[in-house]
Amino acid sequence: MSASNFSDAFKDTREAKGTCPFNDQNDPVTMLLRFKDVRKTAHNTKGFSSAAKPGRIVVPSEVNIRDTRQIPFEVDPPEHTEYRALVEDWFKRPLDPDYENKLTQIVEAEIERVLQKGSIEAISELSLPIQSKALTLLLNIPLTEAQTWISWGTHVFRSEDSDLDADKASILYDYIDAEIDKAIAAPDDSLYSVLLNSEYQGRKMTKEEVKGVLILTFAGGRDTVINYLTNTIAYLAEHPEAIEKLNDNPALVNTAIEEFVRYFSPLTHMGRVVKEEKEISGHVAKEDTRVSLCWASANRDESVFENPNEIVLDRKMNPHVAFGFGAHKCLGATHARQLMKVFLRVFTEKVSTIDIIDAAENIEDWGAHKRKVGFNELTIKLNAK
Amino acid sequence: MAKITYITKAGEEIQLEASSGSLMELAVKHKVAGIDGDCGGVCSCATCHVHVAPEFYQKLEAPTEIESDMLEFDDNVTEYSRLCCQIPISEAIDGITVNVAN
Incomplete structure (x- = not known):
């Protein structure tokens, strides 16, 4: 099997039923698999809440390893709207030419x-x-701080034997x-200090709220970005x-x-x-139960995407939901997109071909579906130009 | 060459000229407030929502189902709503005015 082939794990169930159950730590989740259901449900923040117990909207649930509410992610409108407005401009900074230049230098x-x-393990x-x-x-913050995060390894919450590792978290x-305490003691122009100075509902944001934004920033953009970059490399290796x-x-x-x-x-x-x-598609979603918006399945829905299982580099109409949809769409998407662009630009400028020496796939287990x-x-x- | 007028939420009027690309690309290039064009024009983000002046709305090609579905979920939708990444710039739209929706 080719390394850059990512099959559509949910196809049969999506077409036949539209939903599927997943038993997650005795708090079952019904996964919504169809594009239209996913978008409609994501849009309906009144009927489908993000403001549950911290960690509960994440699958697998993090309620046993986290008490801090991630902000604005685990808040519903109208409170969500005010939190989001507080951080929106900061998270648009990746569009500045200076940011783009620095990112280019890093890559x-x-x-x-x-x-x-010579040969390298691409992830680490x-x-x-x-x-x-x-x-x-x-x-x-200073570039050198990245060494600490690199030393944590690829998964912030996961260890070798467990999907949810409280010690690692x-x-x-x-x-x-x-870091928040340091920023309180010596304010600077980092995100920590900017948040500590921000006002929510007419008062300063609390340490716990600032921590909530930071956990989201760290956790949301780690495995996702790493997988994106690594998978893109696998694709380019097989499509010189x-x-x-x-x-x-x-x-x-x-x-x-x-x-991509x-x-x-x-x-x-x-x-x-x-x-x-x-x-929803025959599933009666009862109050206080969980559903999940399966972006991965929606993004292969044949009723929306022509040839959904092919990578079409110049796909003109591409209403994908990989960054989510609606009020809670990915806050880090501007940063991610800028990194994705810079990475492709620099990589294709410097690399001529790539040899894959060894690959071990990461397969998620969603009960009946392995993805x-x-x-x-x-x-x-990597072979240089 | 087509003349295009954007009116932002704050009421600022921005007049631009171009002969190719899309209304979104032109707006992003000139930093028209409220038009972000996050997805680069593939109809995935709805951050380029405008209300087209009625007299011009009919002159445009009708929106595709994908665009209409995107707009269905956006705020401040009117019968003249369009995602301006889907409006190509040509002589045919010379003189068009669009109001930024969000």
């Missing part, structure tokens, strides 16, 4: 570094360092607590002609990144807690 340096090395030696160093720009939470096409045609990069993110859908799904009973989301290991050799 260039990382690719140059591994080009010298390329994707994770790029993701971590890029995150220092989003937080507006506490490393991140304790780190953020300490795409490297040339993208290098020759900068405009193609814009549609290509949207297509649709096809790879680095975040499989996100949950909601039902507030108002509703029937490839990325790799546990991808050993490659």
Whole structure:
């Protein structure tokens, strides 16, 4: 099987039934698989809440490893609207030319570094360092801080034997607590200080609220970005002609990144807690039960996407939901898109071909469905231009 | 060459000229407030929602189902709503005025 083939795990169930159950730590979830159901439910924040117990809308649930509410992610309108407005401008900074230049320097340096090395393990030696160093720009802190995050390894919450590892999660939470205290003691122009100075409902944001924004920023953009980058490398390894096409045609990069993110859908799904009973594709969603919006399945829905299982680099109409949909759409999407663009630009400029030496797939287990989301290991050799 | 007028939510009037690309691309290039064009024009983000002046709305090609479905879920939708990434710039729309919706 080819490394860059990511099959549509949900096709049969999506077409036959539209929903499927998943038993998650005795708090079952019904996964919604059809594009229209996913968008409609994501839009309906009144009927499908994000403001449940912290960690409950995440699948697998994090209620046993986290008490801090992620903000604005685990809040409903109207409170959500005010929180989101507080952080929106900060998270648009990736559009500044200066930010883009710094990001380009980071990606260039990382690719140059591994080009010298011969064979590398792409996740730990390329994707994770790029993701971590890029995150220092989003937080507006010194680049050297990335070394700490790189040392944590690829998964913030997961360990070898468990999907949810409280000890590992506490490393991140304790780190953020300490950084917030540092910013209180010596204010600077980092995201920590900006948040500590922000006003919500006429009062300063609390430490717990600031921590909630930071946990979201760290956790939401780690595995997702790492998988995106690694999967893109696997695709380019097996489609060397795409490297040339993208290098020759900068405009193609814009549609290509949207297509990669649709096809790879680095975040499989996100949950909601039902507030108002509703029937969705035959499933009666009862109050206080969970449903999930399966972005990965929606993004392969044949009723919306022509040839959904093919990567079409110049796909013109691509209403994918890989960054979610509606009020809660990904806050980090501007940063992610800028990184995706810069990465493709720099990578296709410097690399001619890629040899895949070894690959171990990362397969998620959603009960009846097994979905490839990325790799546990991808050993490659990059050949310079 | 087509003359295009954008009116932002704050009431600022911005007049631009172009001969190719889309109304979204032109607006993003000139930083018209309220038009972000996050997805680059593939109809995935609805951050380029405008209300087209009625006299011009009919002159445009009708929106595709994908565009209409996107608009269905957006705020401030009117019968003249369009995602301006789907409006190509040509002589045919010379003189068009659009109000930024959000």
